[in-house]
Amino acid sequence: MDLEATLEALQKGEIDVPTAAERLRGFADLGHSRVDLDRAARNGAPEVVYGAGKTAGQITEIVKVLRANGHDALVTRIDSGVADVVARAFEDAVYHERARLLQVGPGERRKATTRIAVVCAGTSDLPVAEEAALTAAFYGNEVERVYDAGVAGLHRLLASLDVIGSCRVVIVVAGMEGALPSVVGGLVKAPVIAVPTSVGYGASFGGLAALLGMLNSCASGVSVVNIDNGFGAGFLAGRINRL
Numbered sequence: 001m002d003l004e005a006t007l008e009a010l011q012k013g014e015i016d017v018p019t020a021a022e023r024l025r026g027f028a029d030l031g032h033s034r035v036d037l038d039r040a041a042r043n044g045a046p047e048v049v050y051g052a053g054k055t056a057g058q059i060t061e062i063v064k065v066l067r068a069n070g071h072d073a074l075v076t077r078i079d080s081g082v083a084d085v086v087a088r089a090f091e092d093a094v095y096h097e098r099a100r101l102l103q104v105g106p107g108e109r110r111k112a113t114t115r116i117a118v119v120c121a122g123t124s125d126l127p128v129a130e131e132a133a134l135t136a137a138f139y140g141n142e143v144e145r146v147y148d149a150g151v152a153g154l155h156r157l158l159a160s161l162d163v164i165g166s167c168r169v170v171i172v173v174a175g176m177e178g179a180l181p182s183v184v185g186g187l188v189k190a191p192v193i194a195v196p197t198s199v200g201y202g203a204s205f206g207g208l209a210a211l212l213g214m215l216n217s218c219a220s221g222v223s224v225v226n227i228d229n230g231f232g233a234g235f236l237a238g239r240i241n242r243l
Helices: 003-011 017-025 039-043 056-068 080-087 123-138 151-158 161-165 180-185 202-215 230-241
Strands: 027-029 034-036 073-076 093-096 101-104 115-120 142-146 169-174 192-196 222-224
Touching: 003 017, 017 027, 034 056, 056 073, 056 080, 056 101, 073 123, 080 093, 080 101, 101 123, 115 123, 115 161, 115 230, 123 142, 123 169, 123 192, 123 230, 142 161, 151 161, 151 180, 169 180, 169 230, 180 192, 180 202, 180 222, 192 202, 192 230, 202 222
Parallel strands: 115 142, 115 169, 169 192, 192 222
Antiparallel strands: 027 034, 073 101, 093 101
16 A cells, blocks of 8 residues: 555545545455455556356446556456446456456556467467466466367477477466476476466366376476466466566
């Protein structure tokens, strides 16, 4: 929280007393949610809204509070019907249906000078890969996408190796047995963030097989996020890329 900026904004009439009180308290209590207004000051990025399980009305209220306090908003795991309702309340709302992401505002204006690669094993993994790519882009990172480059046809991966190797961070998204991050980790010097997806037949156990395979990677420099957690990978990659 920037105490002086809040008091100056109140003095100039840019914000009202209730808004100033919320900023000084550090959160806005909406009854159904306590919106963290101090998170950007604490860790460099405002609160992100997890949309699953929330109503359109709840999400709209949360985003309005974030916007009133000068923050762009990112809503994850929001279905198209709910997103359509929320988007009507904001002129600058953009919904990415494949990734189930709603962004309000352009995101980080200060662009990183290095890039992030998002490598996706198969077309079925695209929703998670796009969640990662769009999250990283929202936080001011240039993203290179290399899609449908799984281990069943390594020539597809090798054809894009120069692009992948030129990036500072690499996100690798894969389901099935989850082998792709180990392969990429053995070919590039950049840190690799592995994202297991729930794509696969019965013995994949909803992504557990891919998760365990990635956790047991023999390649150095590979870290793993949770199953289908494209947002977490995109956010972390952005942090690393902007260090």
